[in-house]
Amino acid sequence: MKRNLNLLEGNILNSILALSVPLMATAFVQMCYSLVDLMWLGRLSTEAVAAVGSCSFLIWIAQAITLIAHTGLSVGLSQAYGRNNKKEAGDIMVAGFWVNLFFCLLLTGIYLIFKKQILGFYKLEEGVFSLAIIYFTIVSIGLIFTFLNPALSAVFLSRGNSLTPFMISIIALVFNIIFDPLMIFGLGPFPIMGIGGAALATVLAQALATFLYIFSGIRSREIFTKVNYFIFPKFKYFIDQLKLGLPPCLQSSVQALCGIVLTKYIAAYGASSIAVYSIGSQIESISWMTSDGFSVAFATFFGQNYGAKNYERLKEGRSAGLKIINFVGIFSCLLLFIFPRPLFKLFIPNDIKVINEGVTYLRILAISQYFMPVEIGTTGMMNGLGLTNYPAINAIILNLARIPFALLMMPFIGVNGIWASMSLSSVLKGISLTIIYFYLRNVTKGFKINMNKYVSRE
Numbered sequence: 001m002k003r004n005l006n007l008l009e010g011n012i013l014n015s016i017l018a019l020s021v022p023l024m025a026t027a028f029v030q031m032c033y034s035l036v037d038l039m040w041l042g043r044l045s046t047e048a049v050a051a052v053g054s055c056s057f058l059i060w061i062a063q064a065i066t067l068i069a070h071t072g073l074s075v076g077l078s079q080a081y082g083r084n085n086k087k088e089a090g091d092i093m094v095a096g097f098w099v100n101l102f103f104c105l106l107l108t109g110i111y112l113i114f115k116k117q118i119l120g121f122y123k124l125e126e127g128v129f130s131l132a133i134i135y136f137t138i139v140s141i142g143l144i145f146t147f148l149n150p151a152l153s154a155v156f157l158s159r160g161n162s163l164t165p166f167m168i169s170i171i172a173l174v175f176n177i178i179f180d181p182l183m184i185f186g187l188g189p190f191p192i193m194g195i196g197g198a199a200l201a202t203v204l205a206q207a208l209a210t211f212l213y214i215f216s217g218i219r220s221r222e223i224f225t226k227v228n229y230f231i232f233p234k235f236k237y238f239i240d241q242l243k244l245g246l247p248p249c250l251q252s253s254v255q256a257l258c259g260i261v262l263t264k265y266i267a268a269y270g271a272s273s274i275a276v277y278s279i280g281s282q283i284e285s286i287s288w289m290t291s292d293g294f295s296v297a298f299a300t301f302f303g304q305n306y307g308a309k310n311y312e313r314l315k316e317g318r319s320a321g322l323k324i325i326n327f328v329g330i331f332s333c334l335l336l337f338i339f340p341r342p343l344f345k346l347f348i349p350n351d352i353k354v355i356n357e358g359v360t361y362l363r364i365l366a367i368s369q370y371f372m373p374v375e376i377g378t379t380g381m382m383n384g385l386g387l388t389n390y391p392a393i394n395a396i397i398l399n400l401a402r403i404p405f406a407l408l409m410m411p412f413i414g415v416n417g418i419w420a421s422m423s424l425s426s427v428l429k430g431i432s433l434t435i436i437y438f439y440l441r442n443v444t445k446g447f448k449i450n451m452n453k454y455v456s457r458e
Contacts, residue, residue: 020297036173083308248388280365325373332366
């Protein structure tokens with residue numbers, strides 16, 4: 001398989017699939033980091049699973065902030081490569097580096113200084129709180145790698161190279177799979193570290209990925225190895241990074257913050273409900289993380305072809321993309337609805353209460369699995385065009401709606417009202433963003449005219 005795919009000509013479906021398959025696999029690999037932790041910690045204690053679940057949305061906020069540089073670099077570089085403008089690509093790279101560094105240092109400081117106050121918001125049981133502090137501290141120290149890896153992967157992806165990020169993710173995952181049980185249970189030369197071992201294994205795996213990205217970039221002479229980072233970026237490109245990246249960042253951050261509020265509601269139903277959410281959300285991520293992988297491919301395809309003014313390929317790319325995301329949605333829906341019990345027993349094999357609650361969780365969320373890939377895939381297409389505001393606004397409004405939806409339903413169906421609120425909002429997001437996409441395509445005559453009125457970077 002070619003590492004840098006030509007997305008500007010040739011069969012569209014084949015090009016998107018060739019770019020998407022490694023990205024889909026990469027998404028599964030990223031999902032497996034948390035799944036591996038949960039599988040081993042589930043054998044340690046339910047409290048350990050609940051502690052990781054309590055930290056998951058704080059980690060999600062960090063990953064959301066990495067979207068500023070990741071999206072800015074992906075869109076900016078792919079359009080620059082479409083225009084064959086290497087000077088612009090270099091300026092974009094420098095701006096993305098400085099944006100990423102600023103937010104990394106800021107968030108790391110906040111997390112380490114205020115960790116007790118942040119985790120105290122959940123009002124966790126004392127044992128769960130102590131475990132959460134250990135896990136959160138180690139993960140916060142490793143945020144430098146959490147920020148570097150998405151930015152470096154964006155450089156490869158913007159050139160149509162999804163194979164290198166996939167291979168790097170596989171190597172890092174294998175490292176994590178091997179070292180997780182060794183560090184958690186103290187096997188071989190390692191002391192027993194429990195939940196701290198799970199966190200440390202994940203951080204070291206991410207550090208390995210960073211090293212491999214840098215090594216691969218030097219070998220293939222990628223743009224990030226050719227620029228001078230000791231000069232402050234041109235103001236125009238710095239602002240471009242913020243305008244393109246902040247909407248997806250805010251979208252994901254609001255979703256994470258809503259998750260924190262909902263997790264507080266869930267905590268009122270006990271540690272078993274937190275464990276259900278922690279495990280169930282990871283299983284459910286089969287759909288949305290796979291769709292995220294395709295979304296990145298759509299963003300690259302749309303970005304390069306928009307930059308090259310290949311407008312007809314944009315319309316054809318939408319049709320080809322729908323074939324892919326429809327398959328993902330239908331498969332995920334059937335999987336979660338038909339096989340919820342065996343899926344949950346992989347993680348908590350002996351806790352019958354958690355398994356039974358988990359079956360209900362997955363079947364309620366199965367309803368939304370078709371609409372979620374539609375929303376995420378359309379988001380990638382619009383991001384590639386620079387239309388990052390609209391998917392973000394759509395998602396922010398409907399993610400916030402989860403809170404009143406949950407408050408309305410909890411008095412009648414308890415914790416299931418929270419699961420139902422999440423499913424309902426996903427259905428609405430998929431429908432409304434599709435309407436927005438076709439509206440913008442019509443008023444811009446297929447994205448050919450008046451785009452300056454709508455794109456985020458103008």
